[in-house]
Amino acid sequence: MSSTITEGARPDDARRHNRGAVLRRLHLDGPCTRAVLATEFGLNRSTIKAVVDGLADTGLVSERLPSRRSGAGRPSLLVVPNPQAALVLATDIRVDRVAMALFGLGGEILGRLSWRLRPGSASPRDVITRVLESAVVLASELSLPVVAAGVSIPGVVRQSDGLVREAPHLRWVDVPLGEQLSAGLQMPVTVANDAELGALAELTRGVARGVSDVVFVAGDIGVGGGVISSGKAMRGAGGYLGELGHMVVRPDGLECHCGCQGCWETEVGAAALCRALGLPLAIGRGELHAELRELADDPPTALARLSDYVGWLGLGLVNVVNLLAPQVVVLGDLFAALPEPALQVVATRVRERSVVSRAVGHTLVVRSALGRDAHLIGAAEAAFSPVLDSAAG
Ligand SMILES: [Zn+2]
Structure with a gap:
């Protein structure tokens, strides 16, 4: 850009x-x-x-x-x-896994590692300790100084200091993640919501390059959104904007952990997808993706089994598009793995039912091509941004 x-x-x-x-x-x-x-x-x-x-x-x-x-x-x-001229450390904390990578100037990944978490039982202290230990391992392999770090987390994050107010699926509340990692790593650390970083990744290195108004919507265990408006991240009060998953779409729907009933997340999150496909809720992510790949080869079956699910996904996206007027909606994580015919139905629904989509000349609904690395890339770019500014000085 x-x-x-x-x-x-x-x-x-x-x-x-x-x-x-x-x-x-x-x-x-x-x-x-x-x-x-x-x-x-x-x-x-x-x-x-x-x-x-x-x-x-x-x-x-x-x-x-x-x-x-x-x-x-x-x-x-x-x-x-020169990749070695400025290295940043990116960390993607998910409900079931932590991934870390060192990025060189230019965006190349120079080293990476990851480990699994038991969903819901990863204490902040254990995760922070392991992140700090792993940072040393990664940096020592390269023998190069790391200048900044970025961290992605599936939760509500205070922008000013990286305090994690709530990460419900991790069961974290008021964790001073930014402060503790910054003290441990001895470098500036930017902590942000995973979907916000996903949006940044799509804007800088993904399918939304060169687009000024983008919404990234990712479906995993939870559902989150990141919004780029006029080329800049929209953050709202305290930086908390983007909890699209808790938009109520079905007042008589299932109870959500946030205290509401019928949130979009309860209709289109991983649990809802498993219910739609008749799969056990505890199914591994690999098996769920394998099931979706199989469905992609059989469009009639895919549409039949995912009919209700796709309806809720489309309904939520119509609201998102009417509210935020993006040129492009990028679907990440599980949404990006949906079979093409299902995605086509969603895109058509947005095109036909969103007044804003019609007004802007049709909002595109596309799948992310960054896969599981979207949050890592976004975390790296968030860390790079001030480094690039000061390096040029
Ligand atoms: Zn909710």
């Missing part, structure tokens, strides 16, 4: 801004030549040379010949972000 270059700013500010914008572009969109940078940013070649030289002097980028030559003549050098 290119950022506009400010005209008329003081030379130091303009240089810092240009370096930041070019570094962010290289980090998110990958290597390119100086000529491409000049065109994209509307700057002359000598200004781009000064920007690239400045970034190269601090080791953030280097220039090298492309691995594949195209055409005759001397190939242009590519400006390449």
